[in-house]
Amino acid sequence: MAKESESPTSGDYFDHSASKDSGEKSPLQVPKPAAQRISLYLRYLEAQAAQGKSTISSKELGNALGLTAAQVRKDLGHFGQFGHPGVGYILTDLIPRIRKIIGTDRVWRVALVGMGNLGSALSRYKGFASRGFQITALFDQDPEVVGKEFAQGTVHSMDELEEIVQRENIELGILAVPIEAAQEVAERMSRAGIHGILNFAPKVLPELPAVRSVSVDLTIQLEQLALSISMDPPEGNKES
Amino acid sequence: MAKESESPTSGDYFDHSASKDSGEKSPLQVPKPAAQRISLYLRYLEAQAAQGKSTISSKELGNALGLTAAQVRKDLGHFGQFGHPGVGYILTDLIPRIRKIIGTDRVWRVALVGMGNLGSALSRYKGFASRGFQITALFDQDPEVVGKEFAQGTVHSMDELEEIVQRENIELGILAVPIEAAQEVAERMSRAGIHGILNFAPKVLPELPAVRSVSVDLTIQLEQLALSISMDPPEGNKES
Numbered sequence: 001m002a003k004e005s006e007s008p009t010s011g012d013y014f015d016h017s018a019s020k021d022s023g024e025k026s027p028l029q030v031p032k033p034a035a036q037r038i039s040l041y042l043r044y045l046e047a048q049a050a051q052g053k054s055t056i057s058s059k060e061l062g063n064a065l066g067l068t069a070a071q072v073r074k075d076l077g078h079f080g081q082f083g084h085p086g087v088g089y090i091l092t093d094l095i096p097r098i099r100k101i102i103g104t105d106r107v108w109r110v111a112l113v114g115m116g117n118l119g120s121a122l123s124r125y126k127g128f129a130s131r132g133f134q135i136t137a138l139f140d141q142d143p144e145v146v147g148k149e150f151a152q153g154t155v156h157s158m159d160e161l162e163e164i165v166q167r168e169n170i171e172l173g174i175l176a177v178p179i180e181a182a183q184e185v186a187e188r189m190s191r192a193g194i195h196g197i198l199n200f201a202p203k204v205l206p207e208l209p210a211v212r213s214v215s216v217d218l219t220i221q222l223e224q225l226a227l228s229i230s231m232d233p234p235e236g237n238k239e240s
Numbered sequence: 241m242a243k244e245s246e247s248p249t250s251g252d253y254f255d256h257s258a259s260k261d262s263g264e265k266s267p268l269q270v271p272k273p274a275a276q277r278i279s280l281y282l283r284y285l286e287a288q289a290a291q292g293k294s295t296i297s298s299k300e301l302g303n304a305l306g307l308t309a310a311q312v313r314k315d316l317g318h319f320g321q322f323g324h325p326g327v328g329y330i331l332t333d334l335i336p337r338i339r340k341i342i343g344t345d346r347v348w349r350v351a352l353v354g355m356g357n358l359g360s361a362l363s364r365y366k367g368f369a370s371r372g373f374q375i376t377a378l379f380d381q382d383p384e385v386v387g388k389e390f391a392q393g394t395v396h397s398m399d400e401l402e403e404i405v406q407r408e409n410i411e412l413g414i415l416a417v418p419i420e421a422a423q424e425v426a427e428r429m430s431r432a433g434i435h436g437i438l439n440f441a442p443k444v445l446p447e448l449p450a451v452r453s454v455s456v457d458l459t460i461q462l463e464q465l466a467l468s469i470s471m472d473p474p475e476g477n478k479e480s
Contacts, residue, residue, distance in 0.1 A: 043457070
């Protein structure tokens with residue numbers, strides 16, 4: 001059982017199409033749950049640094065994220081040697097090293113495809129740019145939407161996708177199109193040379209050449225809330 | 241190590257404020273990763289049923305989600321006895337039972353608070369209603385936005401939150417307000433009697449009485465893509 005829950009595929013429920021294609025090339029052996037948690041570690045460490053803290057122990061970090069200290073050490077151990085005995089983690093050391101591991105020590109250029117309500121909202125989402133994800137070009141299939149102006153510039157026609165992705169060195173794509181169009185647009189993104197797709201359409205994307213995709217299903221998070229309340233209803237919801 | 245990775249708090253990085261408050265009452269002992277995966281199982285099972293399948297093995301289910309058959313059996317085993325030896329899982333049996341566990345065999349009434357770009361997009365997100373989450377009332381603090389019409393009705397003033405939540409039996413709230421307002425609005429939702437908050441503000445909410453919250457951080461998913469590409473760059477992004 002230990003072996004099973006430690007295997008790199010345990011909990012790996014995101015699509016990682018490209019890794020299945022790449023045959024002999026073995027990705028870094030980091031269990032998916034540890035890889036998923038590293039962003040959460042980073043968020044918490046940044047918040048602590050912003051409050052003026054300079055070091056943190058694995059116990060504190062674990063308490064904050066609902067993990068044991070041992071789990072924290074194990075998770076971070078997959079990525080390198082960070083802790084200092086008797087001191088803990090030094091924030092000015094650990095934060096930039098985690099950013100470097102994730103790859104957000106540099107700017108990632110992103111195409112946003114689908115400028116309906118969701119795409120428009122995403123174009124204004126402040127979290128992306130502040131973490132190094134720069135929405136560089138906007139696309140839509142609808143002639144009524146092409147030419148509209150947003151903070152990131154004019155909405156381009158899908159016909160220009162390939163040319164602009166290559167010219168602007170765009171690596172990531174956000175897919176905010178209706179469900180019916182999702183697969184075709186994802187295929188076009190793959191052909192245009194995009195390496196990673198953040199998919200907002202409530203649809204599982206097929207495996208695509210040399211592209212990884214992560215699907216955002218907002219309903220899953222509501223289901224998590226519902227499940228949590230169903231299993232253990234909160235009591236006494238009144239102000240005392 | 242097995243013990244650690246099987247503990248219910250391992251991987252529990254969502255906020256579950258209320259469970260910390262509820263003292264003697266012990267929630268169902270389901271490890272968080274298993275609880276998180278149950279929605280993904282349900283998605284896949286529904287897709288298979290829609291394609292006319294009637295049974296599925298734990299191996300097929302595991303293959304689809306990047307898990308071992310043993311992990312699938314263990315995950316589902318936390319919730320009950322579902323499999324039939326030599327047959328696998330019977331979809332018409334398993335799907336409604338999972339829906340019942342999650343609590344989506346019934347309608348959950350939801351308040352959407354914050355009708356800016358994101359709130360407007362969320363009000364049009366089709367995935368919620370089709371899974372039993374009915375956005376019943378809309379709220380905003382801005383007098384310019386109060387009174388606007390959406391498919392779910394008129395945007396109400398925050399002053400009406402408590403009254404409407406109680407009158408309409410609203411249990412869940414979606415928090416789509418700017419980061420500066422998130423904490424105050426979450427506190428008001430808690431006082432109004434909402435049991436669960438889906439938080440889109442890039443901010444960790446404080447513990448609130450008798451409320452569970454799940455935070456959606458869209459950047460984390462982009463970071464997952466970046467990490468995956470940084471660790472193992474896809475090759476040959478050209479069309480053959």
